[in-house]
Amino acid sequence: MPGTELFGDEERKEVMDVLNTTCLFRYNHEELRQGMWKARELEAEVARYTGAKYAHAVSSGSAAVACTLAAAGIGHGDEVIVPPFTFMATIEAVLYAGALPVFAEIDETLCLSAEGIRQAATEKTKAVLLVHMCGAAADMEGIQEVCVEKNLVLIEDAGQALGAFYKGKSVGLFGACGAFSFDFFKITTAGEGGLFITNDEATYKKADTFSDHGHSHVGDNRGMEPHPYLGFNYRISELNAAVGLAQMRKIKLLVAGKRKNKAIIKDKLQGIDGVTFRHLPDAEGDSGTFLNFFLPTTELAQQAVAKLADAGVGGINYWYTNMYHFINQWDHVKKLSSAAPLAIHHLGAPQDYQHLELPKSQAVVGRLLSLGIRATWTDTEAGQIGEAIANVLREVLG
Numbered sequence: 166m167p168g169t170e171l172f173g174d175e176e177r178k179e180v181m182d183v184l185n186t187t188c189l190f191r192y193n194h195e196e197l198r199q200g201m202w203k204a205r206e207l208e209a210e211v212a213r214y215t216g217a218k219y220a221h222a223v224s225s226g227s228a229a230v231a232c233t234l235a236a237a238g239i240g241h242g243d244e245v246i247v248p249p250f251t252f253m254a255t256i257e258a259v260l261y262a263g264a265l266p267v268f269a270e271i272d273e274t275l276c277l278s279a280e281g282i283r284q285a286a287t288e289k290t291k292a293v294l295l296v297h298m299c300g301a302a303a304d305m306e307g308i309q310e311v312c313v314e315k316n317l318v319l320i321e322d323a324g325q326a327l328g329a330f331y332k333g334k335s336v337g338l339f340g341a342c343g344a345f346s347f348d349f350f351k352i353t354t355a356g357e358g359g360l361f362i363t364n365d366e367a368t369y370k371k372a373d374t375f376s377d378h379g380h381s382h383v384g385d386n387r388g389m390e391p392h393p394y395l396g397f398n399y400r401i402s403e404l405n406a407a408v409g410l411a412q413m414r415k416i417k418l419l420v421a422g423k424r425k426n427k428a429i430i431k432d433k434l435q436g437i438d439g440v441t442f443r444h445l446p447d448a449e450g451d452s453g454t455f456l457n458f459f460l461p462t463t464e465l466a467q468q469a470v471a472k473l474a475d476a477g478v479g480g481i482n483y484w485y486t487n488m489y490h491f492i493n494q495w496d497h498v499k500k501l502s503s504a505a506p507l508a509i510h511h512l513g514a515p516q517d518y519q520h521l522e523l524p525k526s527q528a529v530v531g532r533l534l535s536l537g538i539r540a541t542w543t544d545t546e547a548g549q550i551g552e553a554i555a556n557v558l559r560e561v562l563g
């Protein structure tokens with residue numbers, strides 16, 4: 166993060182291609198498009214990069230998560246295990262599917278732990294919506310094992326993790342279906358956009374159909390084909406897809422730059438007594454978008470954040486107090502405030518969200534500092550940032 170780090174003529178060219186055809190719609194109108202199919206090209210690019218058999222672009226990452234849930238058959242009254250540390254879209258997607266979120270513990274991977282899932286799973290649990298937080302994969306071996314053991318469908322919200330791999334396999338390919346986001350803050354952006362991937366043809370067809378009002382997209386004439394299911398409008402426009410396409414062509418550069426700069430900064434923090442790092446189940450597959458580290462206590466983490474701000478070190482997030490990503494900040498979830506009634510209002514929540522105790526997650530997030538890494542920093546700049554952070558941490562921990 167953030168998107169648009171490498172942005173310029175390539176994106177402009179792709180967008181102008183679309184504007185020049187006057188065809189902004191991803192389906193039909195072959196006579197206008199002069200051979201331009203930007204959404205399809207974006208899908209091919211992501212499929213190539215991730216190794217997925219099927220990729221389908223949609224209007225947002227949130228839409229992509231909704232499509233993965235629909236394709237996995239998650240609906241009314243189904244209990245779905247989710248993490249308490251994620252972007253809100255994960256929880257909303259479950260609620261708007263008519264399903265019921267069950268919060269389980271994360272660990273120092275910053276993702277749901279196999280143990281957390283095992284403890285939260287009941288007879289009623291149907292699926293796990295796993296979130297790969299902050300650009301790196303969860304503990305996939307442990308999690309796949311518990312999903313088999315408990316007969317749970319695994320779905321991946323990889324909204325923050327395009328570019329992350331686990332033992333050579335892209336996130337999003339470990340379960341039934343996986344979702345990515347191209348919103349403004351993600352490693353590559355489309356302005357707004359998202360995409361799902363899967364290796365399973367039937368799942369792909371369901372999700373594809375769901376993303377466009379139930380059109381099956383069989384044959385070349387959308388509108389004349391059968392409509393096997395209901396769906397909704399989650400289509401991406403050709404304009405957004407064009408930006409996403411140009412961005413996707415840069416992802417290897419972005420990942421390489423971020424990994425390089427992350428290593429430089431991490432090196433400066435190594436050996437400071439009291440600093441420990443996020444556990445990465447596969448460090449080789451890290452996309453490098455964030456450096457996450459822990460201080461010994463919440464109090465020390467808070468002190469460090471204040472001092473880092475005084476020292477003018479930008480870009481450090483203290484997730485627990487300042488950000489929108491932990492359940493403590495989610496009064497609207499805890500109270501289930503919604504503009505219109507949700508299934509959960511009628512069925513009842515599977516947990517008492519207002520008084521939920523998640524001590525392990527609390528201990529992890531309360532001590533967590535997180536630095537967004539840019540690919541475009543020079544080695545010198547990254548070194549200076551690392552040095553400045555190290556100085557503050559030594560002072561706080563000394």
Ligand SMILES: *Cc1c(COP(=O)(O)O)cnc(C)c1O
Pocket residue numbers: 225226227228230251252254255296322323324325346347348357358359
């Ligand atoms: C960003 C994000 C989303 C939603 O993506 P949008 O494109 O903003 O709708 C979903 N899940 C996670 C984990 C995210 O970080």
